[in-house]
Amino acid sequence: MVIDPREIEQFLYREARLLDEGHFDEWLDLFTADAVYWLPVGQSDTDPDRQVSIIYDSRHEMERRVARLKSGYAHAQDPPSRTHRIVSNVELSTFDPGDASLTASTVMVLFALTRHKHAIHSARCEFRLLRESALWRIARKKVSLLRSNEALDGIPYLV
Amino acid sequence: MTNQDLGALIRSDAVHRSVYTDPAIFDLEMERIFGRTWVYLGHTSEIREAGDYKTTYIGKHPIVLSRLSDGGVAALLNRCRHRGATVCQHELGNSRFFRCAYHGWTYANSGRLVGVPHPAGYGPSFAREELGLARLPRLGIHRGFIFGSLAAEGQGLEEYLGGTKTLIDEFCDVSPTGELEVFPGYQKCAYDGNWKYQVENGVDPYHVQHLHRSTFTEEALKIYSEAKGLVVDMDGHGVTDHRDSGPLPPDGSPSGGFNLVVFPNLVLLRTQIRTIRPISVNRTEIYTNVVRLQKVPEELNIRRLHSQQFEFGPAGVIYVDDLEIFERTQGGLQSSAVDWLLFSRGLSRERMHGRYLSSAMSDETQHRGMYRHWKRLMTAAPASAGTGERAQDGH
Numbered sequence: 349m350v351i352d353p354r355e356i357e358q359f360l361y362r363e364a365r366l367l368d369e370g371h372f373d374e375w376l377d378l379f380t381a382d383a384v385y386w387l388p389v390g391q392s393d394t395d396p397d398r399q400v401s402i403i404y405d406s407r408h409e410m411e412r413r414v415a416r417l418k419s420g421y422a423h424a425q426d427p428p429s430r431t432h433r434i435v436s437n438v439e440l441s442t443f444d445p446g447d448a449s450l451t452a453s454t455v456m457v458l459f460a461l462t463r464h465k466h467a468i469h470s471a472r473c474e475f476r477l478l479r480e481s482a483l484w485r486i487a488r489k490k491v492s493l494l495r496s497n498e499a500l501d502g503i504p505y506l507v
Numbered sequence: 508m509t510n511q512d513l514g515a516l517i518r519s520d521a522v523h524r525s526v527y528t529d530p531a532i533f534d535l536e537m538e539r540i541f542g543r544t545w546v547y548l549g550h551t552s553e554i555r556e557a558g559d560y561k562t563t564y565i566g567k568h569p570i571v572l573s574r575l576s577d578g579g580v581a582a583l584l585n586r587c588r589h590r591g592a593t594v595c596q597h598e599l600g601n602s603r604f605f606r607c608a609y610h611g612w613t614y615a616n617s618g619r620l621v622g623v624p625h626p627a628g629y630g631p632s633f634a635r636e637e638l639g640l641a642r643l644p645r646l647g648i649h650r651g652f653i654f655g656s657l658a659a660e661g662q663g664l665e666e667y668l669g670g671t672k673t674l675i676d677e678f679c680d681v682s683p684t685g686e687l688e689v690f691p692g693y694q695k696c697a698y699d700g701n702w703k704y705q706v707e708n709g710v711d712p713y714h715v716q717h718l719h720r721s722t723f724t725e726e727a728l729k730i731y732s733e734a735k736g737l738v739v740d741m742d743g744h745g746v747t748d749h750r751d752s753g754p755l756p757p758d759g760s761p762s763g764g765f766n767l768v769v770f771p772n773l774v775l776l777r778t779q780i781r782t783i784r785p786i787s788v789n790r791t792e793i794y795t796n797v798v799r800l801q802k803v804p805e806e807l808n809i810r811r812l813h814s815q816q817f818e819f820g821p822a823g824v825i826y827v828d829d830l831e832i833f834e835r836t837q838g839g840l841q842s843s844a845v846d847w848l849l850f851s852r853g854l855s856r857e858r859m860h861g862r863y864l865s866s867a868m869s870d871e872t873q874h875r876g877m878y879r880h881w882k883r884l885m886t887a888a889p890a891s892a893g894t895g896e897r898a899q900d901g902h
Contacts, residue, residue, distance in 0.1 A: 387822065389692040389693070389694070389695075397809045398691070399691050400690045400692030400694055400796075400797055400812065400816060401692070401816050402694065402820050402822050403816065403817075403820075404813060405817065409817050412817075412824070416722060419720075420721075421720040421721035422828070423828045423831055423832070424828050465699075497598075497693075498695060499697040499784075499793070499794070500695060500696060500697060501696070501698060501830070502821055502827045502830035502831060503821050503822040503827070504822075504827040504831065
């Protein structure tokens with residue numbers, strides 16, 4: 349299968365935009381049923397079962413996070429943060445026809461305004477994407493924040 | 508500010524807003540609380556092997572904890588005796604020596620000064636043995652919990668911990684070996700607010716069903732019902748005791764056990780060792796370790812780790828709302844139109860349970876106890892003149 353890089357880029361931009369616009373259910377729909385969402389603490393962390401992470405969610409926990417945001421009691425999102433994400437430096441691995449997957453690496457810069465407080469996060473992201481019934485799905489999203497091992501102000505929005 | 512002025516900020520049922528907002532009071536806290544009493548520094552499992560070190564802080568003082576070749580622990584000021592640069596730059600590591608990058612002064616990890624380039628320039632009276640890294644006057648370890656004090660004299664650690672020693676023991680005894688380890692890595696958070704909000708919040712059952720309504724299930728909230736458990740002023744430290752619902756559960760679920768705040772900077776709850784680091788009157792950092800148990804199935808430790816990092820840390824579904832409310836509180840307290848924060852819940856119904864003043868689960872006996880402790884420390888004369896904030900020369 350020949351992959352058009354623009355198709356992957358558009359997919360990644362859409363993932364970012366769904367979060368910026370607060371379309372959390374549509375965002376969840378981008379992920380596989382056994383997806384993993386990981387924000388490690390250490391830049392060289394490899395084992396989230398043995399090292400402390402900022403986030404290490406299964407699909408179930410991602411759904412709980414979204415349910416919380418929609419519960420009406422997510423106080424740290426009252427009012428909701430507004431965010432802009434810039435997705436750049438997209439690099440793709442070759443498509444593996446064995447499990448219909450590829451890996452996309454990006455740099456993401458996130459600007460977040462929570463009430464009057466402005467935060468900037470820069471991150472290296474890695475997406476493992478699967479081709480399922482002619483659609484791309486995210487099997488794994490890893491976000492390595494530049495400041496992952498610094499004391500961080502609350503991150504009540506999805507990254 | 509006189510001691511009388513400081514004492515008047517703590518009433519039996521209320522605390523004055525300036526305790527959270529006045530930079531001069533913050534500076535006095537660094538001197539009279541963090542500079543005189545016992546401060547939690549780290550866990551022995553973080554510096555297990557000879558040469559292991561960890562950098563941390565007591566108030567604003569940069570500290571290196573190091574494991575010596577004889578198995579002992581040294582707590583040193585991370586400050587070159589020559590011109591003051593920090594000599595150890597990493598959070599955790601292993602080294603037998605610390606070398607200042609500026610002029611090459613080199614110290615053994617015990618603090619002893621072992622190398623000075625071109626020493627002849629200092630003349631014959633140069634007292635190298637007096638110029639080791641300054642050593643904390645006192646270091647104490649209880650069940651792997653390392654505490655340090657910048658004061659040469661005063662209450663010993665055991666006496667200072669008082670009844671909380673037994674709770675620390677229970678926290679350790681969840682591990683079948685009686686020993687704890689910490690998972691590598693910290694969850695590190697920060698907020699624009701005073702450090703004492705975390706002290707209060709670590710033992711505050713009253714808030715859970717309101718602030719954390721988005722996350723806690725009805726089942727989990729049962730242990731916070733008024734009919735059960737106690738809040739306790741335990742020798743000036745804060746405890747919420749839910750052990751009537753069961754002991755601390757090994758899987759880290761919120762179904763029993765207790766929360767403990769060892770004043771001023773240590774919080775033990777569920778699977779966590781939380782350390783409070785005051786940065787300024789309106790800025791605080793929180794470093795959290797997740798505790799591993801020894802000789803239990805690996806799945807249990809993985810469950811402990813995963814549940815804690817879903818709920819806590821800078822993106823934790825529970826903790827983001829705590830961080831938010833700390834900042835809202837600092838915002839509200841900017842108003843000088845209302846002076847007092849209320850700490851009066853349970854005043855009429857608190858009673859002695861055994862040795863300790865205790866009350867119903869939603870009450871504030873534990874907070875009042877910690878503010879009496881704050882007042883004692885803030886209005887006390889130093890144990891002996893001149894030793895209050897000065898570390899001793901190391902050798």
